[in-house]
Amino acid sequence: MKETKESDSDHYSSDDDHYSDDFENSPKKSPTKDTSTKDTSTIDTSEAKEKEQDPGPEQKQEEQEETKDFTKEDSLPPSSGDWKEIPFNSIEIEEQIGGGGVGLVHRGYYQDREVAVKTLFDPKVNEALKAEFMNELIQTSRCQHPNVVSVIGACNQPPHLCFVMEICDCSLFDLLHTSHTNSFTPRQRLDMCTQIARGMEYLHYGLKPPLVHRDIKSHNVLVKDEGRTLKICDFGLVGTSTVTAGTPNYMAPELFQSQPFSKAVDVYAYSIMCAEIFTQQLPFRGYDVEDIRKVVVEGERPELLSIDVPDRVMDIIVRGWSGKPEDRPNFHEITEEMEKALEETPEVSALEEMDMLMSGGGGDALDGLM
Template identity: 35%
Template sequence: ESRRSAAMVEAPAGCLFEDIQYEDIQVEAAVGRGTFGVVFKAIWKGKDVAIKTIESENERNAFLVELRQLSRVNHPNIVKLYGSCDNPVCLVMEYAECGSLYNLLHSADPQPHYTAAHAMSWCLQCAQGVAYLHSMKPKALIHRDLKPPNLLLVARGTVLKICDFGTACDIQTYMTNNKGSAAWMAPEVFEGSNYSEKCDVFSWGIILWEVITRKKPFDEIGGSAFCIMWAVHRGTRPPLIKDLPEPIETLMTRCWDKEPSQRPSMEEVKNTMNHLMKVQ
């Protein structure tokens, strides 16, 4: 009995996550892989959902972390968890019909057009979601793997939702599995130093550069995670952007400062972005 009740996690605002029966889910198609697990589109209670399943025992830990983290959060810019299923083990989440920001930026064919206002709005929404995570009590929830593949779009691409919380704890496993995150990773994280929520601020600064330029960060260094980490460790950052308004450039470069203490808080990033978007 204790196992069942463990899955019923009391959420903020009194919304209860459900123990979902697998029979009640109509699985349709695989849509991709997360940092861990495979994600399928499905239908549950008449609505489109995403279900995330684990493929091996060693993913169970990341799965339980994601369940625990997502069940504590309730924010419009964070993917909503509807519930979980015991057998087979899976998470049932909100489905993002527009896919990831990464796909919109780099993979979609034909490439969708977007404006500077879209770029700023996505980054503001990301900052809002992360500022909320950092304000969690008793202690800040650090995402640790912010990058466009983990930012999902809904409502015709206008609303951004952060996903993939399986890494929000065990960093060692995560470093092993996540060679694909080097371009957005703060130096103190891969150096194995103590790190704080300021590592998310670093990642956010790289994402801002990426949506403004529509280029993959450090693409010219080539695919090797090690080469990117070495460059970032030595102080290499993406090139500055011609004609970028000075306040945006200042915000971006402060976010990717080598010294975490010199980076703004996510709350400050959010407020600055809000202010800059009113000024435009």
């Protein structure tokens, strides 16, 4: 098996280096064994039976999409995005704030609006590099959703290939692991998971053809509006035929085994990231690639204490990181369950309210983000 390499992320904040350094230099932790082989979905069995006996055309199409083999070159039909052509000289480029993959991300201004500009300044832009750049631009520009980063426009004239996007405050990784503010209520954590689920549901079911992200991780979720809004970004791996591409710490076992894959790989990565949100611990911290491959294939998962996670969410996470793709829930169900859990969780628990009163505090955990 070829060595799996972590893909560079294109998030738009300044602390890119902490991620890989932490993985390489930190002590190992005991992961949790994945023993889930059973679907504990709350769907009414009589309704499911009725659908099974007489599936409609929409259900048949959805089932075919769920099991589609995305390793085939023709699995993602050609698609085109919709963006405004922007002359390069109308963009003001400032300091670099992120980067990876095929380009760098800079802070910039376009028509007096602060933006993020992903650039390709290499004077030797070849056809392969331009094709990779255009693929990401096309896939990103297809998306119109509150929880997916939006494209404002692009310049696709070499050597100044760039696209202009909305700018965000930082990445979810920064918020969880490098921000001086690192205290969140259970409801805030739930809200993070719910927003990401909504964005993923849109990518999988709101777009035709669907978009399988392939690199869901905390680096590739951006934080905006002082922590109130989360947005999925970085579509550089969409459509790649390389099965082992991605970030090892979030990769599903079927990818490590070079098996055909489907939307379920995003469900697995999402579940790993949900555990990261609730524990604020990097998944498989300190493990090298081969160690991660070994333990993931054997069924081990990051440590997650049930006392910290609502039952609905724990069920989604455990089923979502199942070693069997067919046992994982889809993002229709995930979003529904996360929203129900959010409704059931108060803004502040009685214990937290008492702690706040005793300490004389009461500020929002995200107040210090900016």
